[in-house]
Amino acid sequence: MDVGGNGGGLPVNNKQRAMIPNKSRGEFARNPRKDSEGLSESPDLEFEYADTDKWAAELSELYSYTEGPEFALNRKCFEEEFRTHVSDKKWTELDAAQHRAHAMRLLDGLEVIAREKRLKVARAILYMAQGTFAECSSEAEVQHWMRYNVFLLLDVGTFSALVELLNMEIDNSAACSSAVRKPAISLADSTDLRVLLNIMYLMVETIQQDDPADRPEWKIIRETFRTELGSSLYNNEPVSVMLFGMVTKFCSGHAPHFPMKKVLLLLWKSILFTLGGFEELQRIKVHKREELGLPPLPEDSIRVIRSMRAASPPASASDLIEQQQKRARREHKALIKQDNLDAFNEKDPYKADDSREDEDDNDDNDNSIETETFPLERDEVMPPPVPHPPSERVSFPKGLPWAPKVREKDIENFLESSRSKFIGYTLGSDTDTVVGLPRPIHESIKTLKQHKYISIAEIQIGKEEEFQKTPLSGGEEEVEMCATELLYQGILPSLPQYMIALLKILLAAAPTSKAKTDSINILADVLPEEMPTTVLQSMKLGVDVNRHKEIIVKAISAILLLLLKHFKLNHIYQFEYMAQHLVFANCIPLILKFFNQNIMSYITAKNSISVLDFPYCVVHELPELTAESLEAGDNNQFCWRNLFSCINLLRILNKLTKWKHSRTMMLVVFKSAPILKRALKVKQAMMQLYVLKLLKVQTKYLGRQWRKSNMKTMSAIYQKVRHRLNDDWAYGNDLDARPWDFQAEECALRANIERFNSRRYDKSHSNPEFLPVDNCLQSVLGQRVDLPEDFQMNYDLWLEREVFSKPISWEELLQ
Template identity: 75%
Template sequence: SEGSLYSNLWMELSLEEQRVYVMRLLDALEVTDRDKRLKVARAILYLAQGVFDECDTEADVLYWSRHNVFLLYDMGIFTALLELLSMEIDNNQACSSAVRKPAISLADSTELRVLLSIMYLMVETIRVETEGDSPERKAAREAFKTELGSPLYNGEPFALLLFTMVTKFCSMNAPHFPMKKVLLLLWKTILFTLGGFEELQEMKVRMREQLNLSPLPEDSIKVVRQMRAASPPASAMELIEQQQQQKRGRRSRRPLVKQDSLDTYNERDPFKNDDARDEEDDPEDVDSGIEGEVDPLDRDVIIQPPPPPPLRPPTERVSFPRGLPWAPKYTLLFLVHTVFSFFFLMLFYSDIDTLVGLPRPIHESVKTLKQHKYVSIAEVQIKREEELQQCPMTMGEEEVEETPAEILYLGMLPSLSQYVIALLKLLLAAAPTSKAKTDSINILADVLPEEMPITVLQSMKLGIDVNRHKEIIVKAISALLLLLLKHFKLNHIYQFEYVAQHLVFANCIPLILKFFNQNIMSYISAKNSICALDFPHCVVHEMPELTAESLEAGDSNQFCWRNLFSCINLLRILNKITKWKHSRTMMLVVFKSAPILKRALKVKQAMMQLYVLKLLKIQTKYLGRQWRKSNMKTMSAIYQKVRHRLNDDWAYGNDIDARPWDFQAEECALRECIEKFNTRRYDKNQNSDFTPVDNCLQSVLGQRVDLPEDFHYSYEMWLEREVFSQPIQWEGLLQAQ
């Protein structure tokens, strides 16, 4: 029976009346009737979406959505939904019927989609902090964050329940699970509990302060934004034209002078005219005939640049600092090698400050190097782990802080390989270059209708939905993997290495290269969105008539920021797992990643170009001198935009001594260090080498042993069989002692 409370508008109710209504909904969620539970869940979803039927503007919908979400959390709705979600996951009858069905559609995941939609709205709304939030809302946000990240739900974090859904779906035990919503909720949960990139930067600064390390030289994200804001100078094209004239024999009458700086080159976009050259004509993607190429290493033959263009207003041009944007670094090992090259005493291996007897230029060089000395958190963690492994009794037991990343890693550790493989399977299925196979997993279970479209307009709409569905899955997986790698690396380097090694063993490197082996400009500029159907626009305004022409036109944005975000994340993942790993760098070379990555440079976005150039930089010395000579434009861009180490030989080194077995030994040594770390910290029962043993005969024999009740009935038979009838080899016993 519906009382007077149900007939009023939600906006007209007082806060107490709204609480009473939510309490009634909470009680109704516990009914046994499945249809009634679904009806109540949809009512809760309507509240979480902002009671849009009572709103006139989009701002009203967003306001009431935020108000209702905090109210739902305060009334304990999330915990009740979690119990229903666990019940739906363990619903063997629904899983069995889905397995037997020849085709899965939207109707098979209705309950799960409603529950996941409510939970996603709650997590995302509470996660985003606004200026107008009251202290009560801020406290609720911190409490919700703690609950999601701590093992309060069935003894494990909430993210592990979602990881279980992913692995169960990929094992084909539950093909009806709506993976897009699961992955989105999993990504937002990790983002909420562990923190985003800005929180990561703050955590890194605090940790360096705790370890008494030097502060970071700069914020990488801010530097990239400055690079993006700086526009190329007008004189760059004049330099190219003058170089062309020099190659064609029409030399300028201005004298050749040495260039004392690379300021003009620093602000040049080396890929400005790449679109004019068809790279598909050259299978090896070798720039053998680049005209207008300026070699930054050959400064004696550079024509003096023309006068600078007239100054532009500050609003149009952001001033860029002179020189390279990154502060150079060097490792301690390089300084040691520098000293060794002049002084061959191993005594100074641990004492790099003693420079007695060395030439004065070496003193100045060491002084300069110390100004750029950089010790990473990973180096400190590795050194600490070595000390704990070598001196377990002296160092004592390690005190591990129960951070959200530590709790998540501990929960993921037993099934980490399954989680990684499942995520990469979904990424492969959603990649635009993947072809549908009969044995591949179906990720379209929550987008395909029960009845297939019969008109052209319906087919076009479904095609846009399918492409958008795949793009969202790629976006969620790429962001999720990058967050896990960055947080685990900050928490402990061997946690990061463990996840990275699982990614490598699961063929993550060729998978990402396969993803980029497409027309990347078409993927970046894809228009798989229908603006008229976006929420809350579609529920506030009148729905316009959709036609084939309007669907083909798509939105007015030049780029699809969703796909650009995914590409940058995948490039960052590839950089993370290959950095300082020669074996994985060789995989980039073996899979011919250079032409694939060079095609990605056509995207005129600073951050994406930066991570592409980083990947090209680490493999240049394996590509040979001819490749570097034929791709001087790319080499110049690397010099211009990527950070360099003071001992870096990327531009001229040739690693001719590299052999495959050396790389295998490198991975095996890393795996051994990871296993020792996991055994020492998490498998303490297996580490029996240092377990105390009671060697006192009286205390051992004096311990009371509980025997079964029927032991005295068979005691004499057991004594005859196990003691009297068995020969005792006293010599062997004495030798063992």
């Protein structure tokens, strides 16, 4: 797939390709799950969606397993520096004043010119940020000293020094040109960058963790750092904008040695810390609605989703009858020919299902596809039901989980159709006049108005229309310079390039991408200098590469979702600008391509080696790794980061397509229904909810046969997804279902976005008639103008030549 219409970049070379296990050749396949494992076999996943995983997991994902030997190198650099000043005590035995003095000495060491000395000092600082682990006996102790050391480093001004050094490395043309010429890029090419990014990430990740036991001065430092990180204090731009610049430079091929995983992780955590997570988003939303005088939200969406349970919709009566008939036919055949039954017993009971499912997946006819999402849809011998204890019985909810919503437009459409039917004329957008309409229509309108929901976006669009209509009398717009606004202003000039770059990396990291189609090499910070020489080393590298790609997908999905949600709250046209460029860069088919895989295998993948994860690996004796221990992986039921990524990508897809009929048609054209239905096999309520939302918006376009064949899915949509009164989602009768004016819809939206950006941000191209003019004679004449010396010496000559000797027609001048 070509992201953003530009497939250029750096391919993975043959040497690197030989080092990477090839999934298509069957190398190192780890614990695959049968694609036929539907909702009945897999238990509910005990997954709680949050801004991030546990702190220890987020720390461990910063490092690739190939970087393991560098922990000891960091310790060595610190102790060499430390022992020159303190010879008889450990770091943990010093008092606060001594700690601060040594941190200041290290900070001064970052100013030296010699690169090697500077790198040693940076490694010593990194060891401090890693919690001086050699003096700790447990992971909890490491995390305690990490927090202490990071606040100390921040207090003495280390972060600003790191930003300056990072800028120097970004602009290091010698390193960039050397990396471009190299046939194979490895960890050694990005050593300086990795050390700096590691320290910065550990500082941001540690400080953003809110601990109630923090000292009062730490809380002040934390809030100050949050403000500084989101403002233009460092390098005259937010740190996030600088990191976006690194992403585009990497994707353009000018800096292939950039450690992209670390850049993306730092970018994600910087955005999360400065703008806030999902709890903060909910708080901002409630506050903004209060400010605008809007009624409170009908429910807290985070709590509702967390309280929902995954469900497999019940089979209909016709399905039960059909299943019984098939079973009877199978038993009849078995009596005729006993050999067939013996052969069946010897087979893998899922084998036939897998082959049939593959045929279904490749079938181009959408209406014929009924994937094996639910157990009663299978043509197989059903096992006897397993009796559940009473505590495990599913309690059906007494009501629907979401309060229904109605838009103003829905009420207008309902009134317009009612007036046309009963009176014969319409009154436009008048929603109050009900003269001449029957009593039941009055009741319907009353019910609709009771559930009317006015969004913040509608208010913002209305205000923007007023500004465009009355630019002079509308007054000056007051723009709150919050962190989101500062970030939008920073990325606005190059936002399309940033979106294309992120999607290019996402495409390269997707498990469905083959090595030959990777447009860019994202493995620069995971591949070692020496090729693996043993099977065990190759297996370890294979796990590392797969884990590396999963972490990149996790970071990009979180970045895109956070930006979309914050921009939507800050101003709807900021959100629409970003969303439109994501759509133009083929984000919708890219996400669908991502889900067009065995999604259960992806979510249950075990691409991790827990004994090599930080901080476990630095406080425990490492056991000897064997092929069997690598193959076994961990005992987790699912991979948190992969499930988190899938939910984020589904939420992004929902954001892009909501209320956009042209984009909904893209879902239909790319045959997303069978792909999304397969994702329903994951028994996690939040993921199922967003899949069902995406199926709901396109149901009216899929045809009667599809709806008839997928009644279980329709039932699940009714149970789980919010209802919009008068929304004819289940049928094709709605006016919106007629596929016309889609291009006009996108063009009109684009014109509105451009007007908004031009009015608010493009001051250089403002209409000169609307710019303020200083007409006061005193202020103009009172301005002091500094004239050059040569002009002052020859002033009389200039006066004679330019003023006295030139005729001036004062009449024409005054006219």
